[in-house]
Amino acid sequence: MLSRLEEARSLDGVTDKLQAAVSAVVKPRWLRDLLHGTPQGHPLHPVLVQVPVGAFISAAVLDLVPGGHRSATTLIGVGTASVAPAVAAGLVDWSELTRDRQRLGLVHATVNVVGVSFYAASLVARLRGGSGRALSFAGLTVISLGAHLGGHLSYALGGGVSHAATEMPRVPDDWTSVGELSTLPERKPAVRTVGDVPVLLYRDGQTVTAMVERCGHEGGPLGEGAVEEDCVVCPWHGSTFRLRDGVVVHGPAAADQPLLRVRVRDGAVEVAHP
Numbered sequence: 001m002l003s004r005l006e007e008a009r010s011l012d013g014v015t016d017k018l019q020a021a022v023s024a025v026v027k028p029r030w031l032r033d034l035l036h037g038t039p040q041g042h043p044l045h046p047v048l049v050q051v052p053v054g055a056f057i058s059a060a061v062l063d064l065v066p067g068g069h070r071s072a073t074t075l076i077g078v079g080t081a082s083v084a085p086a087v088a089a090g091l092v093d094w095s096e097l098t099r100d101r102q103r104l105g106l107v108h109a110t111v112n113v114v115g116v117s118f119y120a121a122s123l124v125a126r127l128r129g130g131s132g133r134a135l136s137f138a139g140l141t142v143i144s145l146g147a148h149l150g151g152h153l154s155y156a157l158g159g160g161v162s163h164a165a166t167e168m169p170r171v172p173d174d175w176t177s178v179g180e181l182s183t184l185p186e187r188k189p190a191v192r193t194v195g196d197v198p199v200l201l202y203r204d205g206q207t208v209t210a211m212v213e214r215c216g217h218e219g220g221p222l223g224e225g226a227v228e229e230d231c232v233v234c235p236w237h238g239s240t241f242r243l244r245d246g247v248v249v250h251g252p253a254a255a256d257q258p259l260l261r262v263r264v265r266d267g268a269v270e271v272a273h274p
Contacts, residue, residue: 002152005107006100015102022095029250035092036251043160043254045093048086055079060140063133073126076136080119093160096237096252098218101159108149115142162255164216170197171260175270189232189243191223194271199260202243210260210271211246215239217253
């Protein structure tokens with residue numbers, strides 16, 4: 001079922017329009033970085049989602065407790081109000097995913113919009129003196145489905161997961177030669193293979209830095225990216241990493257690019273697992 005959603009090309013027209021709208025509305029790079037979670041070092045959307053989800057689940061518990069209706073109403077109000085920042089971060093992340101992930105992400109977002117609509121209707125009913133319980137429980141059922149889709153997007157399809165980190169276990173623990181120091185260009189990236197892992201090398205005099213060449217965001221080939229101010233820019237989505245230490249400068253990547261250990265022995269450059 002979920003694989004069919006990932007392959008549903010009929011959704012591409014909607015995803016293209018929504019992606020264009022997100023890019024048009026969220027233009028400043030600092031704002032996109034903030035919503036991606038780049039300054040924090042991890043995606044922001046999963047953190048922000050905890051507020052509405054936690055509020056909605058707690059409200060459901062209180063609705064089952066005698067005398068808990070008023071407190072449940074307050075929590076539903078908090079949860080509904082906190083949806084906006086979570087949606088903003090999620091849309092910015094979604095806008096720079098691969099096509100298959102965008103299709104599933106669109107369904108994930110649509111389901112959650114329906115669920116939150118039930119909660120908004122419940123809140124209105126409660127404020128007017130009604131029960132609103134049926135609407136809120138319907139909302140909880142729907143956003144639970146949305147959470148299932150979000151979990152599949154993250155854990156099965158790798159949306160928001162560092163693709164560079166998955167490369168690290170395949171880097172040999174033993175020191176492996178990647179060639180002579182003299183063969184590496186000065187202050188320009190070069191790609192070598194260690195085991196079966198592509199590694200990006202950057203030489204500055206006698207110092208060499210080695211990082212995983214596969215971009216942490218979506219696995220783009222950093223070796224094919226442009227070099228700007230001693231940083232390498234991923235050719236796929238523009239994630240920018242400082243070459244000398246792998247620090248992420250701009251998103252959509254949120255985490256630094258993993259580094260390998262490096263040493264120079266008898267003129268040869270050797271790398272190993274950290």
